[in-house]
Amino acid sequence: MKVRQWSRDLALGARFAFTGGREGWARVLLTAIGVGLGVALLLLTTALPSALAVRHDRDQARLDYTYSREHTAKGDDTLVIADANSTYRGADVRGRLVEPEGPRAPLAPGLTRYPAPGDMVVSPALKRLLDSSDGKLLRDRLPYRVVGTIAEPGLIGSHELAYYAGAKNLASRINGWQTARITEFGNPNAVPSQTDPVLILLVLVVFVVLLMPVAVFIAAAVRFGGERRDRRLAALRLVGSDSRMTRRIAAGEALAGSLVGLVFGTVFFLIGRQLAGSAEILGVSVFPSYLNPTPALAALVAVTVPAAAVLVTLLALRGVVIEPLGVVRTAKPAKRRLWWRLLLPVGGLAMLAPMIGQGRSNGDFNQYLVIGGVLLLLVGVTALLPWVVEAVVGRLGKGGVAWQLAVRRLQLSSGTAARLVNGIAVAVAGAIALQMLFAGVEGDYTKVTGQDVDRIQMEVQLPRGTALAPVGRDFTATRGVRKATALGNLQIADSTWTTGAGPHTSSSATVGDCAALREVAKLPSCHDGDVFVATGGDRQMDADTKKLAVTGRRLHVETGNGLTPGRDLLWTVPGGLKQARAVDGPIGNIASGLLLTPAAMPGRLTGAMSTRAYLTLDESVTDAHEYVRNTAARVDPLADAMDWSATEQSDKFTSIRTGLLVGATCVLALIGASLLVSQLEQLRERRKLLSALVAFGTRRRTLSLSVLWQTAIPIALGLLLAGVVGLTLGAVLLKMVGATVSVDWPGVLTMTGIGAAVVLAVTLLSMPPLLRLMRPEGLRTE
Known part of the structure; x- marks a missing residue:
């Protein structure tokens, strides 16, 4: 009987909401808009776990693991892929150079075929950027012909900047950190990482803090027009309804508004879902298909909001005395x-x-x-x-x-x-x-990080074997660069470098012109052809350096790529060694080792040398960082240009x-x-x-x-x-x-x-x- 009475009174209240003339419709509309806004955000929140999961799954599915990948033999099912990531005006650009080695080479998600050398397929967002006037500097960096676009399964967001470019002779550049030969994408052996309890706490508090204001607003929205509604309810008391029935009728009005609000909220959510595909907030974007609310959570919202409307209305009316002659509220x-x-x-x-x-x-x-x-x-x-x-x-x-x-x-x-x-x-x-x-x-x-950002603002890491002289000239001539310091590095030891057993004693040899070497050591005097022994690092480094720096001693130079050992390359320490004192280098450390001017290094060692350029920029030049990245790409497509940061x-x-x-x-x-x-x-x-x-x-x-x-x-x-x-x-x-x-x-x-x-x-x-x-x-x- 009580259920039937409640149903009849709630239905009567809902009917009053829609048949109460302009005032009734205005109240229902206001309530529906308020509740709808809250419902839309609740639905968006229930869709976030799904969106994050899809983004994570897609990112995992396209992983190529060029870093520290085990050596794989060439076959008709192999692909050589190189990491060519970049940054453009603060936005990350995901780039890959690809060279399939057979008809069964694994195909990256979002692609139907690989581009030929000199061609590239790009994400829709990157294509829009390259076609716009804002993308001129980036077009200079990517000298490839656009022949297609990456489909949605190969991207994690609608605004992601990404491309795959065809290349040749990538196999010769396989190393232990940037280029690899793979037979599949993804990581089937991935082990879930253990989450930090503090980060879990942060996530929990973030969700509660973001959702609580929404719930508060929905509770307030169902009470819109409360004073006029209460005066209308006094008329119901005049025609014979008791106070409990009157409150149930009021709850029925609120229920009607909340149900319309659910419809409005669904519409708002669907509109927002479509708009989400064209929006980017703080570098995060999604595709509309990502935002699918979990059915159980969506059902919970659909049940909770109307129930809350009824409950809030009944609680609010407990302190209001509705009598046939009016509402006792002004007392x-x-x-x-x-x-x-x-x-x-x-x-x-x-x-x-x-x-x-x-x-x-x-x-x-x-x-x-x-x-x-x-x-x-x-x-x-x-x-x-x-x-x-x-x-x-x-x-x-x-x-x-x-x-x-x-x-x-x-x-x-x-x-x-x-x-x-x-x-x-x-x-x-x-x-x-x-x-x-x-x-x-x-x-x-x-x-x-230990990086001195007042001294150096950018570093460019170049593939092994890059000659020093052109690097120094190119970056010095780059717009926005005040000073460029190009340094090469060789690893030397008293025995051969093998994967099974390392050398007994090892040190490093830094290569650069006199101006560059003065960035890492205090030199007495310097001419091209000089060789220095720099000490001043820790005691063990000084001891190893002195042990190896003996005129006429034959030392072994590392030529491996980090995955496989290279050929055994020998170098004889020249005579006329000069002493130098190591100082704080560009990366903020004091390192002992040999210092070689270009004329003192045999040309056959160039292939074993890793090269880096340290740049001091004129920050007043607009897009100085982008000019540097363009120069790095011209020097070598696999050059890695990095902004320095103190932390x-x-x-x-x-x-x-x-x-x-x-x-x-x-x-x-x-x-x-x-x-x-x-x-x-x-x-x-x-x-x-x-x-x-x-x-x-x-x-x-x-x-x-x-x-x-x-x-x-x-x-x-x-x-x-x-x-x-x-x-x-x-x-x-x-x-x-x-x-x-x-x-x-x-x-x-x-x-x-x-x-x-x-x-x-x-x-x-x-x-x-x-x-x-x-x-x-x-x-x-x-």
Whole structure:
């Protein structure tokens, strides 16, 4: 019987929602748009695991493992492939040179055939870039004819820049790090890597922080138009419905709006899914086909949102007395209780407390306690904010007319004002906590490279056997290069280099002109043809160098490629050795060894020499880095040009931070849209009041300013509360991972400023509708 009664009342409420004239439709539309925005983001979130899995699978399927690959004999099923990755204006360019050695050579995902030498197939994004004026410098770097495009299965994102270019004689360049012969793509023997517990904690907190504001907004959206709805419900009481039936009918109206919101959300999601294929956020892009919500999670959203709409409406109406003659809301409401609101954050702290000090050395963090604790702390913001707003606005004193109008409105409906800013407060609290956590553990995932970026800005690593003189000339003549230092390196030893047993004593021989050698050692004097013995490194290096640097001694030079031993190449130490003192080299180390000027090195050793160029750039020259990469590609297509950095960060840590920024961008966009919808709904509810005030002579500027104050006061209180909760949660999370508790004040102020900026933008956007609502037509009624 109760089920039938509930069904009948909910259905009646849904019918009222659609048959209540323009007001009813406006309320349903506002609710549907608000709920739809939240549902769209929830569906997007449920699709993220699938998208990440597809990206990972596609990346794994095309791996060629040129680095440290075992030697494979040539056959009709082999492919020689070389890594030719590059960077263009901050964007990664994935490049491969390919040479199939037989008809059964493995075909890379996304290709139907390999391009001939001199041709290339490119990703759609790379093709668009090369065809545009922005791609001129990159076209100079890739002197191949475009003959096709890479299909979606061979790419991890719609904006990925990638190409496969045909090449010749790659087999002679097989080495242990860049070029390899393969028989298949992918890694069938891959072993899942063990995930850092701290990174797992970061992922969990990121998801909770990003989803919580969405849930808060959906809960607020189903209450749009609450005051007008309650007045309509009073009429139902007048014709005989009891209070419980009235609440169920109200829940039915909210249910109707949420169901339409599910439809809107699905449409928004499908539109966003298509737009995702043409968007790139912080270097991350996807194909629309990636974004397929997990059926179970999508079903959960479809059930939870309407159920939440009904539950929220019933809870909201508990404090509203709906009588046949009106709604008892304007009387002084009962004072909000504080004790139960404090239980939520205290309970959250209690759930997180057992994991304090656990760090990464005591196993994984309990996922349920982490999620529950963070949820309770953030829900505590939504519970405490109405009490804070009520307590503060009740004590606000005198002021101008605009101030008085705003304060009186807030005193009458502080709960509505708090609901308006709950989402932004929760988002800012979570963002502050995450900012503290990321800043606290960043040092654990960041290491100092030792590279002196004030001295050198780029390094170009060239294939073994590249001659020094042309390298120095080419880079010196490159636009944007102030200084180029070209150095070659040979590995020398007292016995042959074999894979089975290494040499007893070994050292290095650095080759370069006098100016280049002065970058690694202090030379007494220097002329082409000189040979120096540089000491000053550690004691063992000095001892090995002195032992080998004996005039007339025959030394063995390494010629292997890292996978197979090369031929035994001998070199006799010349006479006239000079002493030198090693100094900090370009890579920040002091290394002992022999120093050879070009005339002192026999030409037959060139093939065993690895060459690097260290470049000092004029950063005022636009695209100086790109000019260097173009020169490197002209010197050798397999040259590897690298930007120097004082530090480098873990890829996993960086990807999590990037995911947070992408998600936060989406959530902030939702919050901005939701605040605008909420603001418009509030203005629509007060249309007659605003028009009446203007009719009685109130200036439009005064009313506009009062609306600004009505937004600014709750936002200021919300951001203050968010700061307190965010700092508390951040401190607890830092204690959990065993990091020193410190406040990243620039990050805190940035997050707070972003929240305030979103609200300011929404307020400005709501001004034109506000001015329209002040017209005399607003007094018209139906």
